[in-house]
């Protein structure tokens with residue numbers, strides 16, 4: 036098997052060459068490469084001796100514990116698993132039970148999630164941030180504080196093969212079981228090599244960490260920055276509300292986020308022309324990029340290249356790209372930027388239902404193949420085989436995205452074939468919401484619709500139920516106990532019946548239209 040490059044190798048390397056360079060600024064703390072490598076090494080020293088499955092959970096985000104936990108896990112030769120800080124207790128317990136972790140790294144926000152039930156399924160080793168306060172004792176568990184980890188640990192990051200799992204990212208699954216996308220080191224190495232060759236990140240770059248570690252865009256932000264010997268500036272959720280100021284104050288030079296941020300900034304009028312002069316590279320990923328938003332960003336950051344990059348977690352961050360240059364390549368009738376062409380080492384194709392390639396201009400499913408494909412879904416071999424089929428000897432990932440190529444060979448994103456939606460940048464399967472809605476409402480006749488939504492991105496979910504046992508408020512309260520906040524409908528409407536389409540299935544489009552036309556009583560079931 037080919038050798039992989041351990042994700043912590045660059046931090047180790049720069050710590051030897053330039054230990055005093057700034058590597059990380061997070062929550063008011065600044066760490067040099069020397070500091071960060073020392074922390075990762077000590078953490079690896081705690082994790083490696085207990086390694087069994089090699090999996091380390093990271094119940095942390097946008098914190099020193101999150102970054103150190105990820106680097107230390109990689110250094111030890113392990114696989115890191117981000118756990119969403121918005122998970123309700125039941126879902127966290129379910130994940131901890133399935134994952135059989137060797138250790139868990141927890142920051143202050145993660146510590147608040149450790150209840151009696153969670154404690155019962157914790158791994159035998161827990162590393163706690165210094166400011167993390169626990170409400171209960173962790174008797175019988177080895178607890179270490181991040182700031183006082185024992186000296187020592189492996190002197191170098193562990194050697195790993197290219198197929199060694201770097202991380203497992205969990206996302207919504209249609210059957211109610213979250214899907215754990217297993218991403219090998221070789222796929223991340225490939226992504227980083229392509230991006231570095233294309234953009235040329237430099238030691239004087241200052242990158243923003245715009246997302247939680249449960250989004251794989253965070254992998255790009257962390258590891259391309261550290262590969263270049265540059266500094267990463269982690270934004271708090273509050274700073275994400277006013278990113279222009281953060282970009283100016285920190286003199287940020289490289290940026291990658293979901294496009295929704297642009298919409299938000301335009302709405303609160305903080306994206307003025309020429310207001311982001313420090314940026315030299317700006318990328319958007321995760322949702323369709325509206326042309327107007329792309330142009331507004333380009334005007335705000337006149338010295339920046341702007342690119343739309345496309346890809347699912349299953350193909351490691353992104354694998355198609357389209358520079359935003361005039362005349363902008365626009366997807367017909369959708370006013371969004373084309374998703375462009377595949378990265379070197381990756382292939383994209385438009386397939387019909389039988390796996391046959393479709394000609395230019397004919398819509399079909401976007402399929403991806405090449406060096407960045409994930410290994411599959413954790414513990415779900417059948418789903419893996421279905422979504423990663425081998426066609427004529429080539430392994431593909433079927434994205435569920437509807438797309439087409441144009442006469443110039445550029446790819447365009449036309450929406451979804453299934454009912455996966457993006458809600459404020461989070462990937463959600465509406466079937467999963469409906470599954471829980473059925474249980475919470477005691478009704479089999481339910482529907483979930485992404486609304487309000489424009490150009491492929493939604494800001495909320497609305498639920499519908501026929502003959503429900505409880506009130507909308509009670510249903511929403513029950514859902515809050517089982518689903519992360521972004522998956523809980525902002526309103527639940529109780530109807531006498533659900534509209535059906537020609538196939539006799541619930542017509543979500545008709546429900547969406549009713550919401551658009553204000554035909555569903557606004558006040559009913561809306562959150563206070």
Ligand code: AMP
Pocket residue numbers: 319320321322323324343344345346347348349374434436448457461462
């Ligand atoms: P995730 O796995 O969270 O990155 O979500 C992947 C999905 O996000 C893709 O299958 C697309 O539906 C959507 N997506 C990602 N990037 C883009 C983009 N640049 N344009 C349109 N949709 C995108």
